[in-house]
Amino acid sequence: MWLPFMGLVIGIFLGLLTEIRIPEEYSNYLSIAVLAALDTLFGGIRAQLQNIYDEKVFVSGFFFNIILAASLAFLGVHLGVDLYLAAVFAFGVRLFQNIAVIRRLLLTKWSNKQEKIEKN
Amino acid sequence: MKNWSFTIIALVIGFMIAIQFQTVQEPVIRDTRDEWQLREDLLKEKELQSKLIKEIQSNEEKIAMYETERAQGKEQVLRETLEELKMEAGLTPITGPGIILTVEPDFAEIVLGQPVVSVSPELLQRLLNELNKYEAKYISIDGNRIINTTTIRDINNETTIDGQPITEIPFEVKVITENMTKAGKLHNRMQVSKSVEEFFIDNLRVKVSNPIQEVTIPAYENKIQVRFMEPIKADKGGS
Known part of the structure; x- marks a missing residue:
């Protein structure tokens, strides 16, 4: 359980240490990719809590979502339509839903524990 | 075992977030140059400016050269003839x-x-x-x-x-x-x-x-219709 969290912390640490900066033009793509990645991450956490986690789905979803989001943003820039907003919207909504589901799952788990403690 | 992929992906996400954070949080660079440093920088910029001006001058000279070349060329003669004919026909x-x-x-x-x-x-x-x-x-x-x-x-x-x-x-x-x-x-x-x-x-x-x-x-406004005139086609090997 703690391993992924550690991974996240180490990743942030490494990123801050390397001092890599993306040119202004591409920061749009990176931001949308980050959003897609976050969505996938929370989706994975939810799936694990619901015991329907599948590694293939998770890994493929991670890369596919990032590529899709970045290419949507790219297409939007070249068509003059802010298509990346579509990706932001879709991922934002899913992010909220995933987090809500995670919260409910954790709450039920917690209350179950409480009940068990009371029974004992 | 299944946690490994999760961990690696979390690592990648962390990395991406950190880079994005750094990109957005561009630190404000304070200008700490003193007067002499400023003067030096100004001198550099002025040198660059004079260089660019020289470049512009040489380019303009080239343009002028091409213009004179063009004016003396055959094309110009043809153009003048066309203009004369147009004037004769009443199109100007x-x-x-x-x-x-x-x-x-x-x-x-x-x-x-x-x-x-x-x-x-x-x-x-x-x-x-x-x-x-x-x-x-x-x-x-x-x-x-x-x-x-x-x-x-x-x-x-x-x-x-x-x-x-x-x-x-x-x-x-x-x-x-x-x-x-x-x-x-x-x-x-x-x-x-x-x-x-x-x-x-x-x-x-x-x-x-x-x-x-x-x-x-004024010039003639309508289109001149040539109905019965045709250009003569030159014969082979002669005019």
Whole structure:
């Protein structure tokens, strides 16, 4: 359980240490990719809590979502339509839903524990 | 085992977030240069500026060189010829010395009760013939340029020039001659011209202006249709 969290912390640490900066033009793509990645991450956490986690789905979803989001943003820039907003919207909504589901799952788990403690 | 992929992906996400964070949080660089450093930087920029100006100058020189080369080339000769031909055909507006004839109703006749209908095409044709006889070079009637193929006809009781009706009387006939002396001669001849006198038949009067240094005649507006002329195709091995 703690391993992924550690991974996240180490990743942030490494990123801050390397001092890599993306040119202004591409920061749009990176931001949308980050959003897609976050969505996938929370989706994975939810799936694990619901015991329907599948590694293939998770890994493929991670890369596919990032590529899709970045290419949507790219297409939007070249068509003059802010298509990346579509990706932001879709991922934002899913992010909220995933987090809500995670919260409910954790709450039920917690209350179950409480009940068990009371029974004992 | 299944946690490994999760961990690696979390690591990648963390990395991406950190980079994005750094990109967005561009630190504000404070300007800590003192006066002499500023002066040095200014000097550098000025050097760059003078270099760029020199570059511009050399480029402009090149442009001028190309222009002169082009002007002396064959293309320019062709272009000039084309322009001359266009002028000859009446496709360009022309300004030159000439006279202006104003055709206006003769009020002394109108009092008698005969309405002024219009100027007849025969009268205009005759006037044109006479003008051409006395060495007029370019002529326009009521703002319509007269060229070789111009038609002056009666269509539904309206006198038209190339299909454009002359509706307003008075109207002006502008004539350009080669030079001022010829304009003067034309003026004298039109004063005693027979065709001008014949305008009285239509209750009209022609006022002949003194020679003017600058008369402007508009270009021919319609398309010149060439129906029966064809370019000669050169035979093989000869002209």
